[in-house]
Amino acid sequence: MQLDPQFFSQVQDLLETVTVNSRQEIVPEASLEEDLGLNLEEDLGRLVALINRRFGIELETETVMQELSEAGATVAELAKLIHDEYELG
Numbered sequence: 001m002q003l004d005p006q007f008f009s010q011v012q013d014l015l016e017t018v019t020v021n022s023r024q025e026i027v028p029e030a031s032l033e034e035d036l037g038l039n040l041e042e043d044l045g046r047l048v049a050l051i052n053r054r055f056g057i058e059l060e061t062e063t064v065m066q067e068l069s070e071a072g073a074t075v076a077e078l079a080k081l082i083h084d085e086y087e088l089g
Contacts, residue, residue: 003028003079007086011079014054018047028076032068040065040073057085 012026019026019036032038038047048061064081071077 003076003083007083008079010054011075011082014047014050015075018043018050026075028074028079030075032073032075032078036075040068051082055082055086057082059085 008028012023015021015026015036016023019038021036026036030036033040038044044065045061048059048064051057052059059081064078067081068077071080
């Protein structure tokens with residue numbers, strides 16, 4: 001799935017706020033843990049709360065953790081989860 005560049009830019013902004021990484025490092029194939037340094041077990045709750053506020057959605061931390069575990073914890077997968085929930089309204 002090709003994400004809208006403007007939408008992906010919003011995800012980059014959010015991850016730039018949460019991590020110490022620059023926008024240039026926050027690319028679709030980047031691993032949230034290995035490349036961006038997030039500890040999903042510790043940081044995911046705060047990240048999901050920020051996502052929900054920023055996008056006006058209601059993702060559940062447990063669901064996001066399960067989906068990322070199954071699909072791969074990359075920026076692209078996180079963006080896809082956010083986009084799918086956003087589109088559902």
